[in-house]
Amino acid sequence: MRKVPRTRRGRETLVTIMEAALQEFGEKGFHEGSISEISRRANLAPGGIYNYFDSKDEIFRALVTDINVQFRDQIAAQVRTAADEMTAEKRVLETGINFVRQHKGIYRIVTEAEFIYPEGHRALYEALVERVGNRLRDGALSGExxxxxxxxxxxxxxxxxxxxxxRYGVWAADEAPDRVSAVVNDMxxxxxxxxxx
Amino acid sequence: MRKVPRTRRGRETLVTIMEAALQEFGEKGFHEGSISEISRRANLAPGGIYNYFDSKDEIFRALVTDINVQFRDQIAAQVRTAADEMTAEKRVLETGINFVRQHKGIYRIVTEAEFIYPEGHRALYEALVERVGNRLRDGALSGExxxxxxxxxxxxxxxxxxxxxxRYGVWAADEAPDRVSAVVNDMxxxxxxxxxx
Structure with a gap:
């Protein structure tokens, strides 16, 4: 289990570790990624990382949970000001493509989580689907x-x-995210x- | 590169190896799966598998290519007799859910291919998308x-x-495939x- 740091300095180090882990696993994947390389990227003394995590597996799991929270917050900001539910869906897709373009490693981590941390992977999708489902039901109630x-x-x-x-975030940026989301939204x-x- | 057997017996052994590889990688994934276990499942003498493949990597790649062909053939049979293009799409989804329910390992292999054999993974998706695109264009030409x-x-x-x-093939079979495909098709x-x- 992730250890919760008690000091501000500890919490800052934890953020640094998570950023280092995102880079490491995002570039190399879980199997090739290593704790020692994450420590190096985070500028920690040898063994220092064990004040925060017990294993590589545990870091990966914490990362999947963090991505879930981070992405949810990014989307929430977009959804809050949308005029109606379908406009909210349009913004979610556009935000998603942009998010993945900026953090290509995240897509890799989420996909790999299906094998490394299946419960976390499924929880992430179920959280996403619950929010979409709620928006759709709200739209049905309002008659939209x-x-x-x-x-x-x-x-x-x-x-x-x-x-x-x-397709349009990781593989190729050959269409503007707002065009992709407009085409899909109209469909x-x-x-x-x-x-x- | 996969070696092409010259005899009928050789071709039969190759089919047996592919089935053994599908089981092995489907259950354990690429990293935990092993050549020796594939040989054992295929009832081959030690080293015999090297008459067919040079490495674990090569077996995995051949498997991704085979899945592509197998799934394409299953779909083609369903599409050929559909009354119109959207009915064809409905059947493709229903066939897909049933296919995955029967061969859960295949879903795992295809998803893992994103990391183990990215070109093959992308080729598989691009082949799928080309066929859907062609059907949609045919439907546009006919006015549907x-x-x-x-x-x-x-x-x-x-x-x-x-x-x-x-969701409905691997995770849980809590909806009938024909209902899922009917709901999606109507949308x-x-x-x-x-x-x-």
């Missing part, structure tokens, strides 16, 4: 969104966001059927 | 689907299928907006 929305729709939206963050609002049919 | 469909829509559909296969056709707005 069809009344039969549910969990399957929420998972579908998460799937779109994860894949488009990979989500109106569907793919031709309007004449 | 809106004329502005493009690559972003195709990636969005792949994202939905991958996530829902994870893809008509969108989430309330019809009265």
């Amino acid at each position: 969104i069809r009344p039969d929305v549910g969990e399957i729709h929420a998972w579908a939206i998460i799937g779109i966001n994860v894949m488009l963050a990979l 989500l609002k109106h569907g793919l059927n031709s309007r004449t049919t | 689907i809106r004329p502005d469909v493009g690559e972003i829509h195709a990636w969005a559909i792949i994202g939905i299928n991958v996530m829902l296969a994870l 893809l056709k008509h969108g989430l907006n309330s019809r009265t707005t």
Whole structure:
């Protein structure tokens, strides 16, 4: 279990360790990443990291939890001021693509977590889907969104966001995030059927 | 590089090796999986596997390529007889969830390929997206689907299928695949907006 530092200095060191771990695992992955390299990146004396974490596994798990919180906060700021629920979804996708472009290592860590820390990986997705589901239900209550929305729709939206963050965030930046999110949002609002049919 | 066997017996052994590799990597993942265990599962004499593959890495890569071909063939059979393009998409998702339920190891291998064999992983997704894109364009030409469909829509559909296969195929079988695909298909056709707005 992550040890909670009692001093301000300790808490600052913990932040430094998490940043170093993000770089290390984000670049090399969990298997190639090492505690000694994380210590070096964080400028710690040998063994100092063990005042904070017992193992590489534990650092990785703390990182997945941190990413969950960090990403949630970034999204919350965007969602709060959206005029309606579908505009909120548009902003979430755009924020997600930009977030991944800025922190490519994060995408790798989250995907690898499926094998290294399956409960954390699943918790992250379930937290995302719960928030999307709540927004969809709010939209249904206000009459914006069809009344039969549910969990399957929420998972579908998460799937779109994860894949488009990979394609347009990690693999290639050949489309502007706001165009990607506009195209997807229009599809989500109106569907793919031709309007004449 | 995978060696191509010249005899029928050799080709049969290769099939047996691929099945053993699918079990081994599907259960244990790439890092924990071993060549000696694949040999044992395939009932080969020690060292016999090296008549076919030079390394664990090479077996894994051949497996990703095989999965690509196998899944493509399963889908093709479903798509060929669909009345229209959106019905084809519905069947693809349903087939995908069932496929993953029957072969849970495959999902793991494909996801892990992102790190072990990134080119193969990306080729697999690009092949999927090309086929979805072609179907969408055919639908646009016939007037079924809106004329502005493009690559972003195709990636969005792949994202939905991958996530829902994870959620309703690997994690829990708490919804029937044909219900999941029906809900998604209706969303893809008509969108989430309330019809009265």
